[in-house]
Amino acid sequence: MRYNHRYHQIVHGTPKHRRLHLTSFFVLAGTLVILMALFRVPLNQRALLLGFAVSLFRVSVAYIISLALALLFGILAVSHEKVEAILIPFLDVAQSFPSYALLPLLVLYFGRTSVAVIVILVVAMIWPILFNVIAGIKEQRQDQSEAATLFGATGWRYLIYYRWPMLRPAIITGSIISWGQAWDTIVGAEIIAAAGGAGYYLGQLSETGHTSLLGLAIVFYLLLIFCLNQVIWLPLLHHYTKYQAES
Amino acid sequence: MSLKLHNIGKYFVEDGHHHQVLDSINLEVKNGEFLCLMGPSGCGKSTLLRLIAGLIDASVGGVTDPPARVGFVFQNFALMPWLSVYENIAFGLRMRSLDENEIHQAVTKQIHEVGLAGLQHRRPKELSGGQKQRVGLARALAIDPDVLLLDEPFSALDTYTAAELREDLLRIWQSTGKTIIMVTHLSTEAAELGDRIVVLSTRPGQVVSIIENNLPRPRPTRDAGFFALVDRLDQLIRPTGRH
Numbered sequence: 001m002r003y004n005h006r007y008h009q010i011v012h013g014t015p016k017h018r019r020l021h022l023t024s025f026f027v028l029a030g031t032l033v034i035l036m037a038l039f040r041v042p043l044n045q046r047a048l049l050l051g052f053a054v055s056l057f058r059v060s061v062a063y064i065i066s067l068a069l070a071l072l073f074g075i076l077a078v079s080h081e082k083v084e085a086i087l088i089p090f091l092d093v094a095q096s097f098p099s100y101a102l103l104p105l106l107v108l109y110f111g112r113t114s115v116a117v118i119v120i121l122v123v124a125m126i127w128p129i130l131f132n133v134i135a136g137i138k139e140q141r142q143d144q145s146e147a148a149t150l151f152g153a154t155g156w157r158y159l160i161y162y163r164w165p166m167l168r169p170a171i172i173t174g175s176i177i178s179w180g181q182a183w184d185t186i187v188g189a190e191i192i193a194a195a196g197g198a199g200y201y202l203g204q205l206s207e208t209g210h211t212s213l214l215g216l217a218i219v220f221y222l223l224l225i226f227c228l229n230q231v232i233w234l235p236l237l238h239h240y241t242k243y244q245a246e247s
Numbered sequence: 248m249s250l251k252l253h254n255i256g257k258y259f260v261e262d263g264h265h266h267q268v269l270d271s272i273n274l275e276v277k278n279g280e281f282l283c284l285m286g287p288s289g290c291g292k293s294t295l296l297r298l299i300a301g302l303i304d305a306s307v308g309g310v311t312d313p314p315a316r317v318g319f320v321f322q323n324f325a326l327m328p329w330l331s332v333y334e335n336i337a338f339g340l341r342m343r344s345l346d347e348n349e350i351h352q353a354v355t356k357q358i359h360e361v362g363l364a365g366l367q368h369r370r371p372k373e374l375s376g377g378q379k380q381r382v383g384l385a386r387a388l389a390i391d392p393d394v395l396l397l398d399e400p401f402s403a404l405d406t407y408t409a410a411e412l413r414e415d416l417l418r419i420w421q422s423t424g425k426t427i428i429m430v431t432h433l434s435t436e437a438a439e440l441g442d443r444i445v446v447l448s449t450r451p452g453q454v455v456s457i458i459e460n461n462l463p464r465p466r467p468t469r470d471a472g473f474f475a476l477v478d479r480l481d482q483l484i485r486p487t488g489r490h
Binding site for chain 2: 141143144146147148149150151152153157161162165166168240243244
């Protein structure tokens with residue numbers, strides 16, 4: 001749960017951490033303004049936003065698939081000792097597989113489409129959620145699980161009323177890392193697959209030598225990603241980890 | 248209806264080795280009785296309690312007429328940290344798909360019964376140890392159990408809080424007439440609460456002695472009879488005292 005620790009520190013941390021968030025936001029926003037002023041180049045706002053929207057859509061779809069698969073494999077992996085003995089080493093090796101190596105094959109199969117990019121994203125996004133889910137289940141308190149079972153949470157009720165709420169902090173922590181990986185991956189994937197999106201837009205700016213525009217676009221995307229984290233992920237993490245420890 | 252444990256044996260397999268925890272446990276728990284289970288550390292007291300609760304199966308023998316509804320109070324509370332006090336108490340009722348009115352009535356009754364009024368919206372993290380165990384007790388009682396099982400329920404609490412909770416438990420037992428089986432490692436606690444005290448041997452746990460506690464209630468915890476019983480229990484639990 002090393003990821004958990006890191007994000008706990010940030011979210012629940014000292015006012016110094018919170019100041020860091022604000023500072024980084026203003027630094028990014030300031031950089032954008034200064035760049036715009038320096039280069040006096042109007043951004044193609046439509047292409048910029050459309051690129052981001054396409055990428056955001058792909059990451060969102062890939063995230064939903066990754067989350068579902070991570071929950072399925074995570075719960076399966078620790079469901080039985082024998083399954084765990086086979087599945088965990090396999091997953092451990094599989095996570096080190098370079099996702100970009102699959103891209104040519106995927107483009108060949110799916111063409112220059114969103115599907116190829118989404119598959120690559122799933123390969124990159126699934127691991128932090130999966131291993132957080134596994135760690136979350138392994139770290140669960142036996143007596144809490146027994147209490148849930150004993151008071152009637154069996155079968156699907158156990159999953160809905162116990163396992164899901166118990167795993168929420170681990171899932172959200174994994175998701176934050178996963179989205180970070182996704183932004184990292186999607187730029188490369190969209191450039192290589194030439195399938196549109198923010199990465200493709202950045203790649204084109206780079207190829208055509210619009211360095212100033214490229215700088216602006218990167219800072220603009222960083223701001224949007226920063227805002228997504230601030231508005232969605234960190235409040236979610238804060239909300240679900242606030243009371244998670246019993247004492 | 249009484250609860251009968253018939254020739255119960257339990258072993259676990261670890262690294263290919265059999266570890267026997269319980270051996271030939273025969274016991275009848277009378278309806279409405281307060282039974283205390285004692286024994287040296289690791290003798291299988293908690294395993295026996297989990298076996299009665301149906302959380303684990305016996306390797307040999309079993310429970311005749313197992314109770315349909317079991318309330319369980321855990322040593323370390325085992326509350327759901329994401330739920331409020333109210334929702335923790337309601338947990339077992341929600342799993343039984345009762346309607347909201349019934350749940351509200353049952354939970355409100357228990358909140359007042361165990362002295363948690365005004366705390367229903369708090370989360371476990373915001374409660375003291377004693378308050379948490381009151382929630383644990385209320386959760387167990389809310390389902391109107393046939394048998395109430397308590398696994399060293401006061402051992403994580405300070406002396407004064409434990410004494411308060413013991414008093415509350417006695418009051419609740421006397422007013423509801425529930426069958427209670429409580430695991431404890433304290434002779435004084437067993438002597439104060441139990442109608443009968445079952446003493447188990449070191450692993451594998453076997454019944455060494457079943458002591459009828461005929462001291463009058465409320466128990467005189469400072470008189471000679473009480474101390475004599477406590478001494479007897481201590482003698483039985485100490486390894487040398489078994490011979």
